[in-house]
Amino acid sequence: MIDLRSDTVTRPSEGMRRAMAAAEVGDDVFGEDPTVEVLQDTVAKLLGKEAALFVPSGMMGNQLGIHVHTRPGDEVIVERKSHIFNYESGAASSLSGVTLHVIEGKGGRFQKDQLLGALRNGHYWESASTLLCLENTLNIAGGLLNPFLELQELADCAHAHGLACHLDGARLWNASVSTRIPVHKYAAPFDTVTVCLSKGLGAPVGSVFAGTEKTIRRAHRRRKELGAGMRQVGILAAAGLYALEHHLADLEQDHAHAQRLADGLATLPSIHVPAPPTNIVLIQLTDIELTTDRLLRRLHERGVLMVEVGPNTLRATVHRDLCTENIDTAIRAFEQALKRP
Secondary structure (H helix, E strand, O other): OEEOOOOOOOOOOHHHHHHHHOOOOOOHHHOOOHHHHHHHHHHHHHHOOOEEEEEOOHHHHHHHHHHHHOOOOOEEEEEOOOHHHHOOOOHHHHHHOOEEEEEOOEOOEOOHHHHHHHOOOOOOOOOOEEEEEEEOOEHHHOOEOOOHHHHHHHHHHHHHOOOEEEEEEOOHHHHHHHHOOOHHHHHOOOOEEEEEOOOOOOOOOOEEEEEOHHHHHHHHHHHHHOOOOOOOOHHHHHHHHHHHHHOHHHHHHHHHHHHHHHHHHHOOOOEEOOOOOOOEEEEEEOOOOOOHHHHHHHHHHOOEEOEEEEOOEEEEEOOOOOOHHHHHHHHHHHHHHHOOO
């Protein structure tokens, strides 16, 4: 089966498994796991932040970002296609008591004037705008690369109006590899950043939340409140360290495979395939008689898995466990699936 549902379906490489087996561990709740400490220090330095915290998931990292910058009743500004709005189970309201103010961007991006229009006026009867959350790359916008200068402008505008800024950088590694902009530069305009190890980098579990030492102390306590005090978790931290050392450069191949997939699909009828900026390919159905459910079933019968991200849109996410032959097979399977029975 050629699994294009997500870059989270990867399996640990043999080298990563050896690193996990050999990891030096301790009780992380007591602050005694040396491998976790190395991972946190390494990512903090990569992102140009004072400190970092290893967390089980990117969603927890984002929710920590919301928690440390807000109080119940506050308002958090996000874009409609953001992961925080679409895929985090309403956690911002249930865990932090905040509401999400959604900006309708264009293809996942919005401009400074839209941000200014979303800000509250400070009246006591209004919720207070206290946090701006941005995402780079933007998942359901097809791995959209938010241009650095736009991110900088939005963050500067938010800070000038008293808002904190959090970056959902689940695939920030992809953005950096694609643009050659270092991750610390992408992270610099933001007070806190979450990066994932379990997506394109191929680690089995984990993300890292980074910010100031004071912020991380508060996030550490919140992580414990959420039941994520972990013990000999250096086994997982070792996977993340191995990925950072050995797998980062492989993201370039993922991007090339995504372009190969898009080029092959673009020649087929009944669909439109925008050029992928990174490792995510969106396939938009243009034949009104062709449904995503039907097409997914046909693809599954031919050994290819994708997911629906809209009423007429499929998503194919390329990852390190795929080779060129897999990509070409997926193209042929898609061509067969489009043919009417």
